[in-house]
Amino acid sequence: xxxxxxxxxxxxxxxxxxxxxxxxxxxxxxxxxxxxxxxxxxxxxxxxxxxxxxxxxxxxxxxxxxxxxxxxxxxxxxxxxxxxxxxxxxxxxxxxxxxxxxxxxxxxxxxxxxxxxxxxxxxxxxxxxxxxxxxxxxxxxxxxxxxxxxxxxxxxxxxxxxxxxxxxxxxxxxxxxxxxxxxxxxxxxx
Amino acid sequence: xxxxxxxxxxxxxxxxxxxxxxxxxxxxxxxxxxxxxxxxxxxxxxxxxxxxxxxxxxxxxxxxxxxxxxxxxxxxxxxxxxxxxxxxxxxxxxxxxxxxxxxxxxxxxxxxxxxxxxxxxxxxxxxxxxxxxxxxxxxxxxxxxxxxxxxxxxxxxxxxxxxxxxxxxxxxxxxxxxxxxxxxxxxxxx
DNA sequence: GGAACTTCCTAAAGACTTTAGGCAAATCGA
DNA sequence: TCGATTTGCCTAAAGTCTTTAGGAAGTTCC
Numbered sequence: 001x002x003x004x005x006x007x008x009x010x011x012x013x014x015x016x017x018x019x020x021x022x023x024x025x026x027x028x029x030x031x032x033x034x035x036x037x038x039x040x041x042x043x044x045x046x047x048x049x050x051x052x053x054x055x056x057x058x059x060x061x062x063x064x065x066x067x068x069x070x071x072x073x074x075x076x077x078x079x080x081x082x083x084x085x086x087x088x089x090x091x092x093x094x095x096x097x098x099x100x101x102x103x104x105x106x107x108x109x110x111x112x113x114x115x116x117x118x119x120x121x122x123x124x125x126x127x128x129x130x131x132x133x134x135x136x137x138x139x140x141x142x143x144x145x146x147x148x149x150x151x152x153x154x155x156x157x158x159x160x161x162x163x164x165x166x167x168x169x170x171x172x173x174x175x176x177x178x179x180x181x182x183x184x185x186x187x188x189x190x
Numbered sequence: 191x192x193x194x195x196x197x198x199x200x201x202x203x204x205x206x207x208x209x210x211x212x213x214x215x216x217x218x219x220x221x222x223x224x225x226x227x228x229x230x231x232x233x234x235x236x237x238x239x240x241x242x243x244x245x246x247x248x249x250x251x252x253x254x255x256x257x258x259x260x261x262x263x264x265x266x267x268x269x270x271x272x273x274x275x276x277x278x279x280x281x282x283x284x285x286x287x288x289x290x291x292x293x294x295x296x297x298x299x300x301x302x303x304x305x306x307x308x309x310x311x312x313x314x315x316x317x318x319x320x321x322x323x324x325x326x327x328x329x330x331x332x333x334x335x336x337x338x339x340x341x342x343x344x345x346x347x348x349x350x351x352x353x354x355x356x357x358x359x360x361x362x363x364x365x366x367x368x369x370x371x372x373x374x375x376x377x378x379x380x
Numbered sequence: 381g382g383a384a385c386t387t388c389c390t391a392a393a394g395a396c397t398t399t400a401g402g403c404a405a406a407t408c409g410a
Numbered sequence: 411t412c413g414a415t416t417t418g419c420c421t422a423a424a425g426t427c428t429t430t431a432g433g434a435a436g437t438t439c440c
Contacts, residue, residue: 151341
């Protein structure tokens with residue numbers, strides 16, 4: 001009996017690839033076992049259960065996203081940083097739709113607190129250093145940016161903006177212009 | 191044998207309630223059958239399949255959302271309209287998380303084209319009548335608003351903003367102020 | 381009342397999840 | 411290097427959900 005060499009690491013990585021190919025919610029222990037030419041039960045030595053698999057894929061995706069964002073932000077500031085960060089989000093979602101969906105998978109609070117999601121939030125805040133916002137407006141702005149990026153990418157991925165003019169790329173560019181303008185002219189509290 | 195009086199209508203309605211109680215992706219034909227105290231196979235006279243059920247719940251949610259939005263927008267314009275529309279989204283998602291998730295369920299293009307999603311898009315565009323935007327900026331703005339509302343509500347529902355200051359309500363208010371300001375001062379194309 | 385239709389049923393097959401228990405391969409101590 | 415222990419993958423089995431096929435009881439309408 002030749003061993004397949006399963007590890008949690010390899011399973012999660014393969015699960016992420018599977019997610020990109022067939023969609024995050026089509027990722028099942030069975031499909032993963034088939035991919036390794038192994039019986040399903042064998043996975044349960046490496047994964048607590050099916051939910052555990054999905055959570056780990058989500059954590060992987062968040063790490064990747066944070067790494068790319070950190071890389072993209074290095075040496076940039078202001079609108080340059082804003083655009084670079086935004087494009088990391090959008091490009092990642094387009095290149096890895098399954099992983100991106102995974103990154104949006106709800107995590108319980110403790111898991112979330114230990115995830116790379118925290119790093120992403122810090123990076124978002126770092127972008128705002130190029131703009132003149134102080135608390136609590138900075139937090140409001142962080143939340144706005146998170147909402148726009150996530151919202152746009154998620155609507156775009158769902159096909160919301162396809163087959164209608166103007167094309168999505170143009171809206172994306174103009175929305176980034178608009179956000180930059182907004183951050184430079186953040187309205188004072190009435 | 192007493193009949194249960196199943197109809198597609200009643201099943202979809204019960205499915206929507208079930209979604210709010212246990213989450214949209216926990217809505218199964220089996221669970222629905224249990225709720226009606228009926229055998230699962232009986233549902234298949236009224237629903238093509240499980241996917242059909244989910245699609246119908248999604249369409250119901252979109253209708254409800256569009257109805258509420260239309261009602262909220264009646265007689266309002268400008269920032270007043272913007273806030274009313276945004277709150278419909280947010281309140282609906284908080285009151286009916288399962289239905290809201292359903293409303294975000296991907297539909298194939300033809301189904302989407304025949305859904306109340308179209309009405310929602312028209313209403314979003316109507317809000318912009320209170321601002322001085324012409325094409326194609328109006329379309330960009332529609333997409334921005336859709337992204338923010340969807341993004342914010344979805345992050346909030348996932349618990350993204352809880353347990354951190356300032357509280358979510360305050361961010362929401364300030365973000366609406368910011369969007370109003372942005373729409374009034376939409377940057378010209380460079 | 382009977383024909384035609386509708387509603388719900390039983391039965392069954394296929395897919396996914398998860399646990400229990402077992403044999404064989406890899407690893408490690410002496 | 412050999413025996414013991416640990417680890418990896420297996421078979422088996424039970425439970426859940428989906429979907430189809432075909433049948434019997436209720437409803438409708440002439």
